[in-house]
Amino acid sequence: MxxxxxxxxxxxxxxxxxxxxxxxxxxxxxGRLATAGAVGEPSPTGGGSAKSTILFFLCGGASHLDSWDLKPDAPAEFRGPFLPIATSAPGVRLSEHLPLLASQAHHLAVVNSVGASVATNDHHAGYYYNLTGHRPDSTFLTLGNDRTPRPDDWPFMGTVVGSRRPPHPTLVNAITLPHKPSRAPYTRPGQFAARLGVEHDPLYLMGDRARPLNFxxxxxxxxxxxxxxxxxxxxxxxxxxxxxxxxxxxxxxxxxxxxxxxxxxxxxxxxxxxxxFDLADEPEAVRARYGETVNGMSLLMARRLVEAGVPFITVFWMEDREIADRCKSAGGWDTHGNNFNCLKEYLLPEFDRAFAGLIADLDDRGMLDQTLLLVTSEMGRKPRIGDPRSGGQSGAGRDHWTHCQSVLFAGGGIRGGQVYGSSDRVGAYPADRPVTPAHVAHTVYHAMGLQDLQATDVEGRPFPLLSEGAPIRDLF
Incomplete structure (x- = not known):
């Protein structure tokens, strides 16, 4: 502990x-700027069957084009070298470098039509939009990386969920691990309770790449x-x-x-x-199933916290500084250079083992129906290969791309083995059944049975916590 x-x-x-x-x-x-509505158990008719949510956020901007929305028929300057492979669910195809997740695809709902365009095309705005469901305001454009978290920001979806549950008897209702993105003074907006009041802020468990069992x-x-x-x-x-x-x-x-x-x-x-908080008593075979990396062990910790009754757990992918220069990034999914080798050798294998291990472990324990899983990121990657900052086409990187991305759902009442929506022929923009991060947040609330998304400001005036979007009901 x-x-x-x-x-x-x-x-x-x-x-x-x-x-x-x-x-x-x-x-x-x-200072408390707002209060949530009445705290209580989820409505039995309010949506999915989830009692807890695990959000796995791939820090840096994961390439949808090389993971779960491959375009093998696109021109070479877009498609990249990875091939899609068949999975355990007919019609669901994933990257060839996700073989373990492919075996769990019958639990997955892949949403390939998330349009999250923001004017700044950067990380701060991408975090904020995907974590809160609210479009970034003009300050994200004027301030860029200096746009730090503010007390009147819209609240992180995890703190909204936590505020609507009875207080946990010994823990807290929203826990985040294994780090707080990003390094001060550039802390990412959108991960706090903000106007809901800091009493609803997440508890942060800090991990260590060198000691992945310790938090x-x-x-x-x-x-x-x-x-x-x-x-x-x-x-x-x-x-x-x-x-x-x-x-x-x-x-x-x-x-x-x-x-x-x-x-x-x-x-x-x-x-x-x-x-x-103690992973040492987990059997070695269970730890191996997730992979004994800080990200794998963070997902294992998340499973334990679900067992302990925590309503919302967030795992922010922890970057590996040792590959930062190789990928022209911070060591995470921001693959400005050498995109394909960085994904093939480092990012996809670690993600594949960890997330497939989590799904299988929850399923084996009979916990998957009551645990919603969501994988998202702050953006997708640019369809055309070659980022000027890393040598152009020869650098084999993909730049930021906030106009289109994919998210994964599993468990919590979600119907697995399906693909929802599609992007255009090169993965640049949503084409069929477009949605936004607001729809994704509403889907989480629906799965958790949240009906009342009203809050009250300090003057007693009600206001909606998220007025845009709606749950993607076809996923359930």
Whole structure:
């Protein structure tokens, strides 16, 4: 569970108990801007059968053209070298470099007609649109990478779901791992509760590529003099917390402090939390099924958190800095250069094992019908091969492309073995049954049985949390 240690000398506040950064605050002012509707169990007639959702977000912008929307009949300058292969579901074809997922295709719904065009064509706007369902406003164009998260942003879909569920007795309702994209000061907007209030923010579990079985909650570090043996002494803990209050603005931030305080105490003292966060007791064969990488183990952790009753778990793909230069990227799916070799040798094999392992594991345990799985990214990749930033056609990269992308659904009442919609002949724009990230978010809400998507602002006025789009009901 949470690590108890001393912060290094270079840290922002040495020997301080930090409740921020992982249990709320998240660099934002936490004044409550809105409240969600009534909290309750999902309506039995409200949609799918999901009790939990696992969102697997492929950071960087995954190439739909080389994964699940291949165009083998397109001209050579578009199609690339990968071939589609048959799968366990007639009519569903995936990349030849996804053989394990191909064997699980009877559980998949592949949506190939997501049109997510944004004016900036960049990562910040892509994160925001795909995580909230809301079109990025003009500040994303004017500020670019300086457009940091704001308290009045629209809330992340995971925090909307979490706000509509009864509070978890020991954990929190939205958990994100194995990192918080991206490195400060360029934290991606869209992953926080924002106007819903920081008490609904996700808890961040931080992973390590070098130690994939280990996850930490960086928000929970104690003063050196407060050891584990004193954790159950509430007065000592609250005294430690009082020392940290100087770190926060006295006005708005204090209003949510008691909520964060209680979450911190529950997480530190809960035996259930310790068990949920410990992967060491998973059988070696199970870990091998997912692949013992930080992304594979994050999906295994997500399965454990579903078992523990957490309503929404997000896994943000953790980049590998060792391949950054090779792929002209941050080491993730932003394959500006050497797109095909980076996908073939690194990205697709790791994804294939991890995600196929998750589907099979949930299915074997009888949990798939109650667990919605969603794979998405901030964008697709440009159909024409060759990014000027990496040598043009000879660099074999694909640039950003926000006009078209694909998403995958499985479980949670989704009818597997289907392809919904299509893109045009080169994968540039949606052609048949076009949808947007708003439709994707509504589909998640529908699967989770959320009926009331109204919130109330600080003046008591109701407003819709997502007025655009609608659930893709044909998927169920």
């Amino acid at each position: 949470a690590r108890i240690d001393r912060q290094g000398a270079s840290g922002p506040s040495r020997r301080t108990f930090l409740v921020a950064s992982g249990l709320g605050l998240s660099g934002l002012s936490p 930490q909650v960086p928000a929970l570090t104690l003063q050196a003099e407060v050891g584990p043996e004193r954790l159950r002494d509430r007065r000592a803990l609250l005294s430690a917390v009082d020392g940290a209050r100087r770190e926060f603005d006295r006005a708005e931030r204090v209003r949510t402090y008691s909520t964060l305080e209680q979450k911190a105490l529950a997480l530190l003292c809960s035996g259930e939390t310790a068990r949920a």
